[in-house]
Amino acid sequence: MSLSLHPDTPRASTLPSPAPASAASGAAAGPGIRTRLFTKYVALFVAVVAIALLANGLFEVFFYYREHKASLIRVQHEQAEAAAAKIGQFVKEIESQLGWTTQLPWSAGSIEQRRFDALRLLRQVPAITELAQVDSTGKERLRVSRLAMDAIESGIDLSSDPKFTEAVARKVYYGPVYFRRESEPYMTLALAGARKDAGVSIAEVNLKLIWDVVSQIKVGQHGHAYVVGPEGRLIAHPDISLVLRNTDMSGLAQVHAAQAAGGTMPDALEEARNIQGQKVLTASAPIEPLHWTMFVELPVEEAYASLYASLQRLAIVLLAASIFAVLAGIFLARRMVGPIQALRSGAERIGGGDFSQRISIRTGDELEGLADQFNDMGARLQESYADLEQKVERRTTELRESLEQQTATAEVLSVISSSPGDLAPVFDAMLDKAMQLCDADFGVLNTFDGHFHTAATRGLSPAYEQYRRSQPLRYGPATAPARLLEGADFVEITDLLHSEPYRNGEPNRRALVDLGGARCLLAVPLKKDDRVVGNVMIFRQEDRSFSQKQVKLLQQFASQAVIAIENARLLAELRKRTEELSHSLEELRTAQDRLVQTEKLASLGQLTAGIAHEIKNPLNFINNFSALSTELIDELNEVLEAAKLDGKTREEVDELTGMLRGNLEKVVQHGKRADSIVRNMLLHSRQGSGEHRAADINAVVEESLNLAYHGARAERPSFNVTLERALDPAAGMVDIYPQEITRVLLNLISNGLYATAKRKEGAGEAFEPTMHVTTKDRGTMVEIRIRDNGTGIPPEVKEKMFNPFFTTKPAGEGTGLGLSMSHDIVVKQHGGTIDVDTEPGVFTEFIITLPRTMAAGGTSGGKS
Known part of the structure; x- marks a missing residue:
C-alpha cells in the first residue's frame, strides 16, 4: 500500500493566494470533524486498557483503605481502653491503700499511731504527697505531708467542704485536677470509713506519676497517648513539659467531641488535628470513675503510609500499561486510518482553494479510484478560477479599504458637527x-x-x-x-x-x-x-513603513482637524464678543445704579455736579461701544456665512447673535436713561431741591412705597413681597421738603426690600417677605415706621451704618451714601430724628420723627 500528497508542479504558478494557508491546514481536522479517526482508534484502545487497570486498582485501594483504616481505629481503641484500664487500676490501687486508714473509729488508738500509719502509707504509695484524717464531725485531727510540716489536732473545720461531704455521702470522692504552683497536676482523693465514727481520709495525689503509664503506650513510630480531664486540661502526656505548663486541650475538635459523647470518639471525627496542628488518626476511651478521657493519636501520614505505597505501585503499573496501549494503538490505527486520512486531507485542501493539490493513494481499491477523481476535479477548477479569484480578491480589498476610509471620514465629520466648540x-x-x-x-x-x-x-x-x-x-x-x-x-x-x-x-x-x-x-x-x-x-512598534494611501488618509484627517480648530476659534471669538457685550451691559447697569444712587445725593450741590461730570465720560464710551458692537455683529455674520456651518451649529450661532442684538437694545435704552439722570443731576445741582411746603405725609409715604415696590419688581420679576400699611389719618399736613423726604423713604424702603429678597434666597419657599409701613400723630411731631422681616443688621454694622461711604452691599451695588444722606436730611435739614431697631436674621425697623413746623432758619434742601 502506498499513499502520498503532492502538488502539481507545472501549474503551481496559477495558484490563488490562499492556497499555502489552506494546504498548511490539511493536516488539521476539517470544519465538520470534531475528532480525528486516528485519535479515536488510539484513544479507544488506550481507554480500554487504562479503564480496566484503573477500575481494578481503585477498587483494591478503596477496600484496602477502608479495611486498613478500620483496623487502625480498632487497634487505637484497644490501646486507649487498655491505657484507660491501667490508669483506672492505678487510682483504684491508691484508693485500696488509702482504705485501711479508715477502718478504725477515732475513739480507738492514739494520734501517734495514726501518724505512724500515715507516714508508712506515704512511703508505700509515692503518688500520695499529703494525707489528712478528719473525724466524723468534720474536724481535721491529723495531716501528714511531704511538702509541709505535719499538723496534729489542727481542728480545721471541713464539715462543709466537698472533700468531706461528698466522701460521707458517696464513700469516695474524686476531686478535680488542679495544679500546685501552676506546674504539677494534683487530684484530691477522699475515702470515708465503713463506720459512721471512722471519719474520712483525704489524700492529695500527684498525677505526674501517671506519665509512666502514658509514656509506655507505643502507637506506631510517631503516635502517642495522653489523658485529658473533664475541664479539657492536660493531665498526662509523653511530653511532660506540656503537662507542667497546664496545657488547655479543650480547643481540639476530638477532645470536645469525645467529652460531649462521654469519652468515646464519634466516627465522624476519627481524623482531626493535634495541638501542633498535625493531622492525626485518633481514638479515645473514658477513664472511670474519674471522668477523664484517654486519647491515642497516630499521624495520618504514618497511618496511611502503606496505602500511599500501594497507590504508587498502581500508578506505575497504570503508566506502563498506558504507554504500551498508546504505542500499540498508534501502530494499529496508522495501518487502518492512513489512507482515509490522506484522502480527507487532500479533499479538504482542494475544497479550501488549493486546486494544485494531488492525492496519491496506492491501495488498489476504491479509495485509490476516489483519489483519482478528486485529482481530475482539482485540475479543472484550477484552470477555471485561478484568474477570477485574484481579480475578486483584489477588487474586494480595494472596496473594503475605500469603505473604511469613507466611514472613518464621515464619523470624524459627525463629531466635528456635533462638537463645534469642543476639540x-x-x-x-x-x-x-x-x-x-x-x-x-x-x-x-x-x-x-x-x-x-x-x-x-x-x-x-x-x-x-x-x-x-x-x-x-x-x-x-x-x-x-x-x-x-x-x-x-x-x-x-x-x-x-x-x-x-x-x-x-x-x-x-x-x-x-x-x-x-x-x-x-x-x-x-x-x-x-x-x-x-x-x-x-x-x-x-515594528520596522514597517506606511503605504501611500495611509499617508494621504492621515493628511485628510489633518485637514479635518484644521477645520475643527477654525470652527472652535470662530465660536470662541463669538463667545468672547458676547461676553464683552454682556460685561459692557453689566458695567452699564452698574453705572446706572451708581447714577441712581448719585441722583439721591443731588442735595450735595457741587459734589453732585462733579460726580455727574465724572460719569459722563464712561457713559459716552458705553454709548459709542454700542454703535461699534452693532457693526461687529454684522461682520461676525459675514464670517460665519463664509464658514459654511452645518444646520445645528448655525442655529446656535443665530441664537447667540439674537441674544447680542437684544443686549445691545438694552444697552441703548439704559444709556438713554443714564443720560437723562446725569442731566437731571446737573440741573439739580444748580437749582437745589426746591422749597419746603406743607404736604400730606400719608400721601408722601404711599407714593414712596409704591415707587420702591415697583422698582424692585422690575429688577426681580419673580420676587414678591407682602405690603402692610397702617397710616394714621390724624398725621395730616407737615411742613417738609417733599422731594428730600421722598428720597429718604425710597432709600429705606429699597434697603428693606433688598434685605427680604436676600433672606428669601437663603430660606427658600417657606419664607414670606413682608414690608410694614405706619404713620402716627405725636402732637407737634409725626412718627414714620418702616419695618421689614429681612436679614437684620449686625451690631457692628449698626454702629457705622450712618457713616458716609459705608456699605455692606457687593461692589457696584451701592455708594454707601444713602443712609448718611437720609440722616442729614431728617436731622440737620428738618430737625427731626432717625433711629433703628433690629435683630439679626429677624427684622429691621427704622423710626423717623418729623416736626410739624420746621424751625426758623432751616436751610434749603440743596444746602443741607
Whole structure:
C-alpha cells in the first residue's frame, strides 16, 4: 500500500493566494470533524486498557483503605481502653491503700499511731504527697505531708467542704485536677470509713506519676497517648513539659467531641488535628470513675503510609500499561486510518482553494479510484478560477479599504458637527480612526502657537505619557515636528533606532523609542493658510513603513482637524464678543445704579455736579461701544456665512447673535436713561431741591412705597413681597421738603426690600417677605415706621451704618451714601430724628420723627 500528497508542479504558478494557508491546514481536522479517526482508534484502545487497570486498582485501594483504616481505629481503641484500664487500676490501687486508714473509729488508738500509719502509707504509695484524717464531725485531727510540716489536732473545720461531704455521702470522692504552683497536676482523693465514727481520709495525689503509664503506650513510630480531664486540661502526656505548663486541650475538635459523647470518639471525627496542628488518626476511651478521657493519636501520614505505597505501585503499573496501549494503538490505527486520512486531507485542501493539490493513494481499491477523481476535479477548477479569484480578491480589498476610509471620514465629520466648540472629542475620534486605518499602535496630536502643546494622545505607554506630562515639548533639529515646520508635506521614519536625532541623544526622540517603544513614525502638519498650527504623528512598534494611501488618509484627517480648530476659534471669538457685550451691559447697569444712587445725593450741590461730570465720560464710551458692537455683529455674520456651518451649529450661532442684538437694545435704552439722570443731576445741582411746603405725609409715604415696590419688581420679576400699611389719618399736613423726604423713604424702603429678597434666597419657599409701613400723630411731631422681616443688621454694622461711604452691599451695588444722606436730611435739614431697631436674621425697623413746623432758619434742601 502506498499513499502520498503532492502538488502539481507545472501549474503551481496559477495558484490563488490562499492556497499555502489552506494546504498548511490539511493536516488539521476539517470544519465538520470534531475528532480525528486516528485519535479515536488510539484513544479507544488506550481507554480500554487504562479503564480496566484503573477500575481494578481503585477498587483494591478503596477496600484496602477502608479495611486498613478500620483496623487502625480498632487497634487505637484497644490501646486507649487498655491505657484507660491501667490508669483506672492505678487510682483504684491508691484508693485500696488509702482504705485501711479508715477502718478504725477515732475513739480507738492514739494520734501517734495514726501518724505512724500515715507516714508508712506515704512511703508505700509515692503518688500520695499529703494525707489528712478528719473525724466524723468534720474536724481535721491529723495531716501528714511531704511538702509541709505535719499538723496534729489542727481542728480545721471541713464539715462543709466537698472533700468531706461528698466522701460521707458517696464513700469516695474524686476531686478535680488542679495544679500546685501552676506546674504539677494534683487530684484530691477522699475515702470515708465503713463506720459512721471512722471519719474520712483525704489524700492529695500527684498525677505526674501517671506519665509512666502514658509514656509506655507505643502507637506506631510517631503516635502517642495522653489523658485529658473533664475541664479539657492536660493531665498526662509523653511530653511532660506540656503537662507542667497546664496545657488547655479543650480547643481540639476530638477532645470536645469525645467529652460531649462521654469519652468515646464519634466516627465522624476519627481524623482531626493535634495541638501542633498535625493531622492525626485518633481514638479515645473514658477513664472511670474519674471522668477523664484517654486519647491515642497516630499521624495520618504514618497511618496511611502503606496505602500511599500501594497507590504508587498502581500508578506505575497504570503508566506502563498506558504507554504500551498508546504505542500499540498508534501502530494499529496508522495501518487502518492512513489512507482515509490522506484522502480527507487532500479533499479538504482542494475544497479550501488549493486546486494544485494531488492525492496519491496506492491501495488498489476504491479509495485509490476516489483519489483519482478528486485529482481530475482539482485540475479543472484550477484552470477555471485561478484568474477570477485574484481579480475578486483584489477588487474586494480595494472596496473594503475605500469603505473604511469613507466611514472613518464621515464619523470624524459627525463629531466635528456635533462638537463645534469642543476639540477634545474631535481629536480623540480622529486619532482613533487614523490609528485603526493606518495600522498604528499609538498616536499624538500637537498644536503649535510658537510652542508645541499636546492636544490629544491615544495608546501611549504609561512611562512615555508620564514623560510628556513632566517635560516641555521641545523638538530639536531633524526631528519630524521641526521638518514639518520647515515645509515638509509629511515625514516618515521607518527605523527610529537608527535615526540621526536618536543617535545624537535628542531627548524627545530617546523617550519616544525607549519609553514608548516606537520604531516607525508618520507625521503630517496641520496647516491653515500655509501656516503650521500643529501636527499629527502616528507610530508603529515594528520596522514597517506606511503605504501611500495611509499617508494621504492621515493628511485628510489633518485637514479635518484644521477645520475643527477654525470652527472652535470662530465660536470662541463669538463667545468672547458676547461676553464683552454682556460685561459692557453689566458695567452699564452698574453705572446706572451708581447714577441712581448719585441722583439721591443731588442735595450735595457741587459734589453732585462733579460726580455727574465724572460719569459722563464712561457713559459716552458705553454709548459709542454700542454703535461699534452693532457693526461687529454684522461682520461676525459675514464670517460665519463664509464658514459654511452645518444646520445645528448655525442655529446656535443665530441664537447667540439674537441674544447680542437684544443686549445691545438694552444697552441703548439704559444709556438713554443714564443720560437723562446725569442731566437731571446737573440741573439739580444748580437749582437745589426746591422749597419746603406743607404736604400730606400719608400721601408722601404711599407714593414712596409704591415707587420702591415697583422698582424692585422690575429688577426681580419673580420676587414678591407682602405690603402692610397702617397710616394714621390724624398725621395730616407737615411742613417738609417733599422731594428730600421722598428720597429718604425710597432709600429705606429699597434697603428693606433688598434685605427680604436676600433672606428669601437663603430660606427658600417657606419664607414670606413682608414690608410694614405706619404713620402716627405725636402732637407737634409725626412718627414714620418702616419695618421689614429681612436679614437684620449686625451690631457692628449698626454702629457705622450712618457713616458716609459705608456699605455692606457687593461692589457696584451701592455708594454707601444713602443712609448718611437720609440722616442729614431728617436731622440737620428738618430737625427731626432717625433711629433703628433690629435683630439679626429677624427684622429691621427704622423710626423717623418729623416736626410739624420746621424751625426758623432751616436751610434749603440743596444746602443741607
